[in-house]
Amino acid sequence: MVYIIVFIVLATLFLRLLVGVEARTLLTLYLLGLIIFLFSFTVAEMPPFGCPDNPVFNEVHWRYLEAGVAETGAVNIISSVILDYRAFDTLGEATVLFVAIAAVIATLKSH
Amino acid sequence: MPFIQVYGIYVIINGHLSPGGGFSSGAIFGASLVLVALSFNLEAGVKQISHQTSSILESGGALGYVLVGLAAIIMGGNYLSNQGAGFPIGQAGELFSAGAILIITLFLGIKVASTIVTLFYNIIEGEK
Numbered sequence: 001m002v003y004i005i006v007f008i009v010l011a012t013l014f015l016r017l018l019v020g021v022e023a024r025t026l027l028t029l030y031l032l033g034l035i036i037f038l039f040s041f042t043v044a045e046m047p048p049f050g051c052p053d054n055p056v057f058n059e060v061h062w063r064y065l066e067a068g069v070a071e072t073g074a075v076n077i078i079s080s081v082i083l084d085y086r087a088f089d090t091l092g093e094a095t096v097l098f099v100a101i102a103a104v105i106a107t108l109k110s111h
Numbered sequence: 112m113p114f115i116q117v118y119g120i121y122v123i124i125n126g127h128l129s130p131g132g133g134f135s136s137g138a139i140f141g142a143s144l145v146l147v148a149l150s151f152n153l154e155a156g157v158k159q160i161s162h163q164t165s166s167i168l169e170s171g172g173a174l175g176y177v178l179v180g181l182a183a184i185i186m187g188g189n190y191l192s193n194q195g196a197g198f199p200i201g202q203a204g205e206l207f208s209a210g211a212i213l214i215i216t217l218f219l220g221i222k223v224a225s226t227i228v229t230l231f232y233n234i235i236e237g238e239k
Contacts, residue, residue, distance in 0.1 A: 074127035074212050082132070083212045083219075088190070090133075091176055094219060097226050098173050108233050 115143035119224070126216035133216045137223025144224070145231045153235060162232065165225045172222025179214050 008030075015021040047054045064081060072080040082090050119140035122131035148156025180190045183198070198210030 072212060073210060076127050076129065076132075078130075079127045079132050079212055079216070083127075083215050087180070087211075087215065090215075090219070091180065094173055094176055094222055097222065098169070101169060101226050101229055104230055104233055108236075 112143050112146060115146070116140060119143060119220070123216055123220040124213070126220075127212045133219025134223055136216075137220040138227065140220065140224040141227030141231075144228045148232070148235065153232075157232065160228055162229070165229045165232075168221050168225040169229060172218045172220075172225065175218035176215060176222070179211055179218065183211065 012026065015026060016023070064077060064085070068077050068080045069075060072084040074080040074084070119136050122129075122136035122139060123133070126132040126136065144156070144160055147159050183192050184190055186198075
């Protein structure tokens with residue numbers, strides 16, 4: 001931790017005094033570095049891809065596969081998920097389309 | 112163009128039976144109307160579907176989706192619920208089955224098709 005702070009202070013002095021980088025650019029660089037740091041931690045904590053004891057492999061997909069046809073009447077499992085179990089999510093997608101087209105019309109018709 | 116539209120309608124009404132559904136069928140149907148303007152000219156495309164018609168279809172598709180959800184509440188279920196609200200499920204695998212899914216797919220297809228058409232014509236006319 002101390003080494004990191006010393007490195008940041010030295011890098012700031014070097015870039016600011018010797019190279020002549022503006023303070024605004026330097027602040028942007030540090031913020032980007034912080035974001036990369038946080039994202040790297042998040043990715044490192046993620047479960048491995050395709051591992052059978054991941055939290056996504058729970059009982060929900062068995063319910064969809066076994067009871068989906070009886071509960072929704074749709075042979076297509078994807079339709080039964082997106083339009084019955086997750087219909088509110090699809091309504092949100094339709095709202096996104098609606099807002100996008102309203103924004104396009106408002107932008108292009110205004111001049 | 113009629114063949115593309117027939118295929119789009121087929122994908123809409125088979126959305127709960129075969130791969131497809133509201134979004135993809137709307138894309139097929141909208142592309143058939145866009146192709147008119149691409150192959151002839153802009154006036155021929157606008158003659159097929161006017162701006163007012165497409166915006167009415169656009170709003171009507173979104174409104175229909177919400178109304179199906181509200182109808183489920185009136186029939187005594189949760190918002191956008193299918194079997195719990197008493198929509199007729201029918202025999203699985205037949206054309207008119209799956210209750211609200213078929214109706215929602217229809218409205219979603221109308222909405223996506225008119226979205227593509229409105230977007231295309233607005234951007235093209237913005238060039239002039």
